Amino acid sequence: MNPEAIQRSFDGSGLRCTPQRYAVMAFLLEHNRHPTAAEIFEAVNRVDPRSSRATTYNNLRDLVKAGLVREVAIEGRAARFDAKGMQHHHFICDRCGNVEDIKWYDVPRPGPGSLGKRVLRECELIFRGLCTKCAPRRASR
Amino acid sequence: MNPEAIQRSFDGSGLRCTPQRYAVMAFLLEHNRHPTAAEIFEAVNRVDPRSSRATTYNNLRDLVKAGLVREVAIEGRAARFDAKGMQHHHFICDRCGNVEDIKWYDVPRPGPGSLGKRVLRECELIFRGLCTKCAPRRASR
DNA sequence: ACTGGTTTTTAGATTATGTCTAATGTGAGA
DNA sequence: TCTCACATTAGACATAATCTAAAAACCAGT
Ligand SMILES: [Mn+2]
Ligand SMILES: [Mn+2]
Ligand SMILES: [Zn+2]
Ligand SMILES: [Zn+2]
Numbered sequence: 001m002n003p004e005a006i007q008r009s010f011d012g013s014g015l016r017c018t019p020q021r022y023a024v025m026a027f028l029l030e031h032n033r034h035p036t037a038a039e040i041f042e043a044v045n046r047v048d049p050r051s052s053r054a055t056t057y058n059n060l061r062d063l064v065k066a067g068l069v070r071e072v073a074i075e076g077r078a079a080r081f082d083a084k085g086m087q088h089h090h091f092i093c094d095r096c097g098n099v100e101d102i103k104w105y106d107v108p109r110p111g112p113g114s115l116g117k118r119v120l121r122e123c124e125l126i127f128r129g130l131c132t133k134c135a136p137r138r139a140s141r
Numbered sequence: 142m143n144p145e146a147i148q149r150s151f152d153g154s155g156l157r158c159t160p161q162r163y164a165v166m167a168f169l170l171e172h173n174r175h176p177t178a179a180e181i182f183e184a185v186n187r188v189d190p191r192s193s194r195a196t197t198y199n200n201l202r203d204l205v206k207a208g209l210v211r212e213v214a215i216e217g218r219a220a221r222f223d224a225k226g227m228q229h230h231h232f233i234c235d236r237c238g239n240v241e242d243i244k245w246y247d248v249p250r251p252g253p254g255s256l257g258k259r260v261l262r263e264c265e266l267i268f269r270g271l272c273t274k275c276a277p278r279r280a281s282r
Numbered sequence: 283a284c285t286g287g288t289t290t291t292t293a294g295a296t297t298a299t300g301t302c303t304a305a306t307g308t309g310a311g312a
Numbered sequence: 313t314c315t316c317a318c319a320t321t322a323g324a325c326a327t328a329a330t331c332t333a334a335a336a337a338c339c340a341g342t
Binding site: 157194195198218 | 298299300309
């Protein structure tokens with residue numbers, strides 16, 4: 001995704017394209033590692049312009065609200081973030097907490113009977129287990 | 142689920158049946174509201190015996206590790222817990238964060254190609270949107 | 283360029299949630 | 313009943329995230 005595309009995605013959501021906000025989005029787009037807010041904060045501050053901690057959190061929240069970024073909550077750990085590019089599922093490692101992308105495939109939705117008057121926005125499929133790094137030493141902990 | 146059944150489930154997991162641990166499990170079994178740790182702590186302390194905050198957290202962790210309780214992480218809010226009885230999916234409300242049970246149905250697993258050397262333990266299907274209480278006033282916030 | 287209003291950034295305090303420590307207590311098998 | 317590995321406790325501590333209030337950046341209209 002090029003700079004102009006980021007610009008346009010911000011425009012489409014009514015978000016100003018500030019250097020700090022741009023840096024967060026650009027970082028997420030060029031690293032599909034699902035970083036935490038703290039990691040993003042550190043990364044965007046390795047280069048100018050500097051951004052404060054509060055701004056990093058603010059921008060992540062705005063980008064999530066705008067639907068450009070996804071937040072992944074993980075039990076007992078800091079939330080992780082990724083840019084919403086192509087659809088995919090997530091694998092979360094029981095041991096190290098890492099989040100990895102899994103090739104997307106269609107998920108059957110629940111029958112309307114079981115949803116009642118609820119308004120469904122999205123289905124999220126999460127796989128859990130041990131990642132490639134943790135699977136070998138599976139006995140520990 | 143009767144007291145003896147709780148006893149037996151503890152025995153099967155090598156967990157002692159202490160009053161505090163029993164109270165946590167019993168509370169989860171008779172309320173399918175997905176309470177937070179703080180709510181559980183408060184609830185079990187409305188009746189004797191008293192339990193400390195640390196113990197409530199310890200027991201919840203032990204019960205999750207033993208596979209008797211499930212922990213549901215929610216972005217920006219405290220984790221919620223439920224007793225693992227019959228299989229079901231979860232609906233999480235975007236607005237109020239409430240977690241509700243959805244009738245279970247089978248979920249197709251990913252092809253082995255997309256999992257690589259990862260060890261799959263479980264698939265979790267989460268629905269997001271607005272709950273029955275929040276759907277009407279959907280415009281706000 | 284100036285003005286006024288809006289959005290954004292900022293440092294630091296504050297809250298919320300959960301974990302750890304070290305001393306004390308106890309369930310359940312021998 | 314004795315015993316000890318397991319469990320509980322109060323309170324300190326850690327971590328993640330939000331809030332606050334003031335300053336800065338930005339934008340549209342003149
Ligand atoms: Mn991802
Ligand atoms: Mn449930
Ligand atoms: Zn791992
Ligand atoms: Zn709701």
